[in-house]
Amino acid sequence: MKKRAYNFYAGPATLPLPALKIAQKELLDFNGTGMSLMELSHRSKGYAEVHTQASNLVRELMRIPDDFKILWLQGGASTQFYMIPLNLQKQGKPMEYVNTGAWSKKAIKEGKFYGDVKVVASSEDENFSYIPSDIKFSDNAAFAHITGNNTIYGTEYHEWPKVPDDVPLACDMSSNIMDKVIDSKKFGVIYAGAQKNIGPSGVTLVIVREDLFDRVPENTPTMQKWKTHMEKDSLFNTGPCWAIYMCKLSLDHLKGLGGVTAIEKINRKKAKILYDTIDKSNGFYKGHAKFGSRSLMNVTFNLKTPELEEKCVKEALGRGLVGLKGHRSVGGMRASIYNAMSIEGVQTLADFMKEFQENNQ
């Protein structure tokens, strides 16, 4: 086997090695069934246990209150972009969004298919390098929507905006779910494509407060309603069993580390290593995100020229540091350092960055 790469991809992304090893070991014979988990009926007892365990782990790790339901859906956050306004709309009430980048924009676009959309704050004026601080949602909003972390720009909410009492806050946490302790009660809906912080691609975690399932119009196709999936515990139809199983293994691992409290400490340490490297480089590396908005998960930065950036990405690759090219819409470099990235991996990158700077100053 080749030496394991340090994988800085923005998603799908690195997974905990112990989880992968269990998956490998069990691949041909899950739990003494003589079958792969992929071959088990979604109605079988063997799979049912995995399904329940995955949901229970989410509830436990995020301290999700009992009046929230946990759904495992398909179609990515991109599908939730329309399921949110479809399922949360209220006749005559505006749907309010904060625009903090490409993913917010996509969410906003889909909202418009279902009613009146208001963008109440935006950081587009400075190329999405910050999280707006003066966010005010209306009292009569059907819902409020934010993007918890902006993978492309490397910004993240470190304080949640205030929301009027009766307005549910929906948050896309695809790239920062479980990166730090949050108060789940503040939200009406939390959703996340699994492939960045909790599992592989192919499943979307959607956490919805109970009272929000009944807003959806009656004449809505069955699969588009959260309620359909809630009523059958995400087994209305055959779900992405393998992806849910991998989430279960990855969350088991997180629990073993000490849960979200423990990983938050590690994440802060990892982010500090890289931001310190950038800040102490005398401008050789320039961070994209403003100080108070810096993401714990995606560290974005530029070098002096695109040529130098390309060289840096290439040399890093030669050292087994993979996936550091920035998103095409901002250029530069991006290190995605999700929960499964080790401090050692981040330190290796920081050491490389210092060395690269010395050699290319």
Added chain:
Amino acid sequence: MKKRAYNFYAGPATLPLPALKIAQKELLDFNGTGMSLMELSHRSKGYAEVHTQASNLVRELMRIPDDFKILWLQGGASTQFYMIPLNLQKQGKPMEYVNTGAWSKKAIKEGKFYGDVKVVASSEDENFSYIPSDIKFSDNAAFAHITGNNTIYGTEYHEWPKVPDDVPLACDMSSNIMDKVIDSKKFGVIYAGAQKNIGPSGVTLVIVREDLFDRVPENTPTMQKWKTHMEKDSLFNTGPCWAIYMCKLSLDHLKGLGGVTAIEKINRKKAKILYDTIDKSNGFYKGHAKFGSRSLMNVTFNLKTPELEEKCVKEALGRGLVGLKGHRSVGGMRASIYNAMSIEGVQTLADFMKEFQENNQ
């Protein structure tokens, strides 16, 4: 490792053992990348090759003409139940369905959200034990829809109904895709949840004729349009990479066996072994499906009493023959013998059935 079970689940179902072995071997290090396939960016070269190979295998094995596009989507056939009428509707034209069972009914139900639905033939009068032979679609239908194989009732089309020239035929082949050679040109849309005959759950294969992408209304949310996915070769957003990879491995294996022509012969042999066992049992076993409509994939039958059926399922399980309980809506027993089920497995089941009959007559 426990002895491998003979897995007769209706889906998720048995997969080719050689494909599972490759997946296991590559799980920690895909193709020398030092990463699992699950950890690769969907935009990486490593994954892109898998994606393209999977599509190419479908095209080759099913002899799909160039004017069809191959999509890998999420949400199961249940999602296609609404995407079909949404994407194929034509103002003022009826959408026409044949009702051959539970899955047809679900498709019909979703059609009604998008316009005028006509059920032109049904076998509900005899508990869906046959495929109607007198199917006539209207010249002005927006599209015609059939369910190629009925997993629950064990019936299958062995001849395709005639469809007027300008009416595209949409077929749900979730449980019989690639079970026999078909003339793909007869169809406008072929779709299939992968988890029965070509892979694990979590991905849906959708094959659409090029001219059909432009019917969808403009004000349709992005993810609901086939066109969105077609234009980006199913990479508009992050797809279910692992499930597509498993399809690729399973189709590689099918190709190695000699493709659909070869598997059709094997499937006919397998089905004959079981139907012969039923027919020669002097009524101890009673097949549900009528002769001309019998499925190659799901063999459904009853014993004299529910108690005897339960005993039979239980004793079979003791022999490593798993998943033989019939669907709750018809009861009895069901042996799902998809492409990945071996002749040996089917013969073992037939031998057990004869023995059980002798001991319980």
